[in-house]
Amino acid sequence: MDSSRNLHSRWNCKFISFGGRIMGFSKCIGSQMLEKIYPKNIFTFKLIFFLLMTGLNLVNANTSYAERNQHFHENVLLFADEVIYDDKKGIIKAQGNVEISQAGRIIIADSIVYRRNNDELSARGNVTLMEPSGEVAFANYVKLKDQMKEGILDKLLLILNDNSRISANSAKRINGTRTEMNKAVYSPCELCPENPDEPPLWQIKAMKVIHDLKARDIAYRDAWIEFYGMPFLYTPYFQHPDPTVDRRSGFLAPSYSNSSSLGFELTTPYYWNISPEKDATFAPSFYTDGGAVLSGEYREHLGNGEIRISPSITYTDKLDDDGNEINGNEFRGHLFSDGHFEINDIWEWGYKFERASDDTYLRRYRIKSEDTLLTNPYIEGLNGSNYAAANAYFFQGLEENDDQGQIPFVFPLAEFSHISKPGWNGSYRTLKTNLMLLQRLEGTDSRRFSIEGSLHLPTKSKGGHLWTGSLNLRADLYHVNNVINRRDPLANTSSGLTGRIRPTALLEWRYPLIKRQKTVNHILEPVVQGIFSPYGGNPVEIPNEDSQNFEFNDSNLFSKSRFTGLDRLESGPRINYGIRYGAYGASGGRTTALIGQSARLKDDDTFGLGSGLEDHYSDYVGRLMVEPSNYFSLAYRFRLDKKTIEARRNEITLRGGPDYLKLHLGYALLDEQLSEVETSGFANREEMVTSVVSKFTDFWSISADLRRNLTGSGGTVSWSSGLKYEDECFLFVTKYGRTFTRDREVEPDDTLIFKVLLKNLG
Structure with a gap:
């Protein structure tokens, strides 16, 4: 075989090239020899070919490690069914399942031609170009050079990292x-599978689109935003971040609303990416009947x-309690903040801060509907079985009858608890201490130190x-004022030192009975608990500051003391008894139940009527x-009158249904209940809350909710209904x-909220 024929023969072989020259080869067989071994048209070899794109000299043994890395990084890795290599002209032609890669870029095509001397590569037929960033481009024809970094593409389809697409002539x-x-x-919208030729829900058509991978921007010139192929909005220039950007400064989607009290509202948030560790959002809101509110986070x-700060401020007309304008203007606003470190x-510490300029500002501008704001700095530590914490509490009352001078502030509230390691026969000890200083500008002050030690012995017979x-x-130990x-509110107030010492003994018996079946396991457990302590312990000199929110229910049936705080004690011998039941299915379903009662030798006037x-x-x-199952759950909690079995407290929560409904x-029904200092109580509270959500298609859903006061003087508290469409590109x-x-x-208010979001644009 002569040399010219050898240079243009077809090869099915492996060879390695470095520095522009062939360094070695293996299993290199000419096509004429293959024809002798295998019949024509049935044998195809995969060729793996490393070739340096720049004309470098042969690298000798003295080449540095860094230089070799550079050379190999610039090499080309080629896979093909058939390759024609002309060494004199420096041309490589490959066809049939061609795959070529260099510097992290990969091209797949039906055929390619590579001219080594001027580092130029052209590809035809089903061309696919994959970038190191993850983007994929499809084209009919591609011509590239300079390590595939420069070139032209014909009939381009570009798929970005978030699966959005750009097509271009x-x-x-x-x-x-x-x-x-x-x-x-x-x-970014998917095409309809039934009608792929139809335009997507929305798209941007532009005379020119520039994708800057370095700046990570996509810019449009002379562009129209279209919905279902119909032009909607023209812009001479538009730009948004590409999908590789996690966050960047810019405007966020605006929101619109209309209410009977504030009029039309427009909120245009702006996001500021200050640094990788910090950012901010400015969200000015403009109301036709409420002025402008500048808010942010x-x-x-x-x-x-981390720390978060959320303020707002407005300068608006002064209003009286009936909402009527009076002379003059005023600043109104709020400041919320929280941090955790x-x-x-x-040890860790943190804080929560909440403050508003006045009682109704937050509710008027629909920022928050709470009736009390809380400021709470704290520090706490957990080391094994030891826990310590210190808190301070400052409150701002927002109800009409709140008197800030009579609202307490607590500084500090410190506590420590310790649980010992198990000792003899599994016994263990606990220690708790508590220090509270509660002050008012007007009214009762209370300073308390409490210490409690216990010995526990669990055993099984x-x-x-x-x-x-x-x-x-x-x-x-208490020190109190006023x-x-x-028992006699008209008597003189008490001040000075007071205190109490309370021993308590507890004995509890449980007997769990278990029955195992193929699909369900049953547990039946009777529980009896006896508690022995002296009578009394709640003298009139000790104020009740932290135990007012008392409610007898299933969660505290077997508690040593049913009060939520330390200012009140449950006294006297008593016995608590009940029975628990649980059924647990093999597929994950379960049913649990509890019923019980408490009995004592003498009445305890610490507990109010009801x-x-x-x-x-x-x-x-x-x-x-x-x-x-995951599609249904029912929770029913109750308190029944001991004589008539009438409901004194009912709470029912029902959730169920698949996504389409x-x-x-x-x-909730809460019967009348008096505290220890009240002579008349609130009326029965009865309320119902219901909501329904129906996702009736993959993208459309409707919702409705209703809250109603069911007492005689009540009525509907609020209701709303909504419609939502959301897919991969539109909300x-x-x-x-x-x-x-x-x-x-x-005042009572009607509100209409409207929001449209084109996803992926920022």
Whole structure:
């Protein structure tokens, strides 16, 4: 075979090239030899070919490691069914399942021609270009050079990282970081599978689209935004970040609303990417009947913690309690902030800050509907079984009858608890201390130190009986000022030192009975608990600051003390008894139930009328929880009169349904209950809350909710309904609702909210 024929023969072989020259080869067989071994048209070899794109000299043994890395990085890796190599002209032609890669870029095509001397590559037929960034381009024809960083593309389809697409008649690549596309269309929307020729939900058509990989921007010149192929909005220039950008400064999607009290509203948020550790959002809102409100949020991560600040301010007309304008203007606003920081593996600290200029500002501008604002700095530490914390609490009352001078502030509230390691026969000890300083500008002050030690002994006897015994001693020392006598409010107030010492013994017996079946396991457990402590312990000189929110229910049936705080003690010998039941299915479903009662030798006037604990025998309390599957759950909690079995407290929560129809129903009945200092109580409270959400297609859903006061003087509190469409590229939300509550200038209000978001644009 002569040399010229050898240079142009077809090869099916492996060879390695370095520095522009062949360094070695293996299994290199000429096509004439293959024809002798295998019949024509049935044998195809895969060729793997490394070739340096720049004309470098042969690298000798003295070439440095860094230089070799550079050379190999510039090499080309080629896969093909057939290759024609002309070494004199420096031309490589490959066809049939061609795949070529260099510097992280990969091209797949039916055929390619590579001219080594001027580093030029052209590809035809089903061309696919994959970038190191993850983007994929499809074209009919591609011509590239300079390590595939420069070139032109014909009939381009570009798929970005988030699966959005740009199609163009032609495109030009510049330095591997910039693609300029002519007569291009951008859309992140999927095409309809039934009608793929139809235009997407929305798209941007532009005479020129520039994708700058270095700046990570996509810019449009002379562009139209279209919906279902119909022009909607023209812009001479438009720009948004490409999908590789996690966050960047710019305007966010605006929102629109209309309410009967504030008029039309437009909110145009702007996001400011200050640095990788901090950012901010400015969200000015403009109302036709409420002026302008400047609001925002600042967020920062500080390495050992994070902080968030949310302020707002407006300068508007003064209003009286009926919402009527009076002479003059005023500043109104609020400031919320919270932070959390780690000191070390044990200690952390943080704060929550809430403050408003006046009582009704937050509700008028629909910022928050709470009736009390809380400021709470804290520090806490956890080390094994030791826990310590210190808190301060400052409150701002927002109700009409709140007197800020009589609202307490607590500084500090410190506590420590310790649980020892198990000792003899599993016994263990606990220690708790508590320090509270509560002050008012007007009224009662209370300073308290409490210490409590306990010894616990859990054990199990023959037959599976579980016993728990504990001995407890608690001491409380108070220094108080201006304490009103709860039994005789007209008597003189008390001031000075007071205190108490309270020993308590507890013995609890449980006997869990288990029955196992193929698909369900049953557990039935009777529980009896005896508590022995002296009578009394709640003298009139000790104010009740932290135990007012008392409610007898299933969660505290077997508690040593049913009060939420330390200012009140449950006294006297008493016994608590009940029975628990649970059924647990093999597929994950479960049903649990509890019912029980408490009995005492003597009445305890610490519990007010209607509490369910004021007599020798308490009301019955219990719960029923049913959750057979992920599509249905029922929770029922109750308190039944001990004599008539009438409901004194009912709470029902029902959730169920698949995505196309989800229902939530909540019902609550709370009977009249007096505290220890009240002579007349509130009327029965009865309320219902219900909501339904129906996702009736893959993208459309509707919702509705209703809250109603069911007492005689009640009525509808609020209701709303909404419509939502959301797919991979578009979000549309509208909601209409009405509130019926009134608080001074805040009147019943109708509100319509409207929001449209073109996803992927920022």
